[in-house]
Amino acid sequence: TLALEGRPVWAVAVCTLAATIKVPAIAAAIFVGFAWVRGVPDWRTRVTRCAKVSAVAVGVAAAVTIITGFGTGWISGALFATPARVRLAITPATDLSWTLASLLRDVGASVTFRGLESVVRVVAFAATVLVALALLRKTTTERIPQYLGLALAAFALGGPAMWPWYLSWALVLVAAWRPAQRSRALIAAVIIGSFLVKPDGILALPLGSSPIVAALWITAAALAWYAWTRKDQRFRRAEFKDGLGGTRSVLAEP
Numbered sequence: 153t154l155a156l157e158g159r160p161v162w163a164v165a166v167c168t169l170a171a172t173i174k175v176p177a178i179a180a181a182i183f184v185g186f187a188w189v190r191g192v193p194d195w196r197t198r199v200t201r202c203a204k205v206s207a208v209a210v211g212v213a214a215a216v217t218i219i220t221g222f223g224t225g226w227i228s229g230a231l232f233a234t235p236a237r238v239r240l241a242i243t244p245a246t247d248l249s250w251t252l253a254s255l256l257r258d259v260g261a262s263v264t265f266r267g268l269e270s271v272v273r274v275v276a277f278a279a280t281v282l283v284a285l286a287l288l289r290k291t292t293t294e295r296i297p298q299y300l301g302l303a304l305a306a307f308a309l310g311g312p313a314m315w316p317w318y319l320s321w322a323l324v325l326v327a328a329w330r331p332a333q334r335s336r337a338l339i340a341a342v343i344i345g346s347f348l349v350k351p352d353g354i355l356a357l358p359l360g361s362s363p364i365v366a367a368l369w370i371t372a373a374a375l376a377w378y379a380w381t382r383k384d385q386r387f388r389r390a391e392f393k394d395g396l397g398g399t400r401s402v403l404a405e406p
Contacts, residue, residue, distance in 0.1 A: 155296055160188035164205045168212040176307055176321055179284065181209055183300045187293045238313040240355050242348060244369050245269065245276040245312065247362035254363065273312055280310030298332075301325030316345035337375075 154163035163184045170177035185205035189198050217223060239246050249269035256263040284303040291299040305322035308314055323342070326332045348356050357365060 155184045155187070155293060160184055160293070161204060161208055164208050165212050168209045169216065172213060172216045176304060179303055179307065180300055181205075183288060183291055183296055183303070185209070186288055187291050187296055191293060239269075239359060240313055240315070241357040241359050241362045241365050242316070242355065243312070243314040244309055244366075245273045246359075247366040247369065248272055250359060250362035251366040276310040277312075280306045283310075297325045298329040301329065316348045319345065 154160070154166060164181045167177050167181035167184060171181060185202070188205065189201045192198060192201070241247050241250075246269060249272045250265055252272075253263050253265040253268045256268075283306045287299040287303045287306075301322040301324075303322075304325065305319060308318040308321060311318070319341075326338075332338055350356050
């Protein structure tokens with residue numbers, strides 16, 4: 153909200169403060185800062201803006217570290233190792249590893265679930281970073297909500313453990329994006345996600361259900377890719393018609 157209102161430095165400060173509580177919020181600070189820096193064509197101004205947002209981010213993080221008295225202990229391996237201890241059937245890296253390990257054992261390969269999962273998790277995280285960088289490269293101040301929301305969804309899906317409420321990082325931003333507001337699939341996902349965790353805090357789906365969950369993830373990814381390519385094709389056709397006839401189709405709107 154601060155970024156969209158033209159106060160990007162305050163936005164970076166607030167997002168950095170949030171990151172000292174929940175690390176994924178640092179993505180918001182990066183997206184806001186990048187959009188503000190690239191908002192001007194002059195390289196000298198860009199360097200100045202980059203230095204300003206970097207100083208604000210470092211200053212806020214340092215202030216919180218000093219005031220709380222925790223020192224730099226919160227920046228440790230446990231920050232990322234703790235979530236990796238949980239293995240959930242709805243985590244894409246986990247259910248794919250479980251499914252592949254089961255199939256490979258059936259054909260006689262000596263593959264362990266833990267060993268395969270350690271590799272798939274790295275690949276999933278690397279893919280997530282590439283997706284986030286691609287979204288970051290395209291982002292502008294006006295498009296921060298949707299691109300940051302998609303990046304946070306990617307980090308939730310590509311992380312070592314995905315509890316359903318992790319997707320709320322993205323949901324609060326994507327909800328401001330008009331195409332998402334018309335998505336029945338998103339509504340269904342929110343409703344289903346609300347019932348995936350039992351009242352005792354245990355996931356309703358056992359790890360043994362991973363093959364079914366993996367099939368659902370693959371189907372969802374294929375449908376999303378199909379919808380995205382269809383949208384891109386309609387966008388290009390609308391641009392082509394606009395160039396020929398001088399009439400701009402609503403499909404060509406960003």
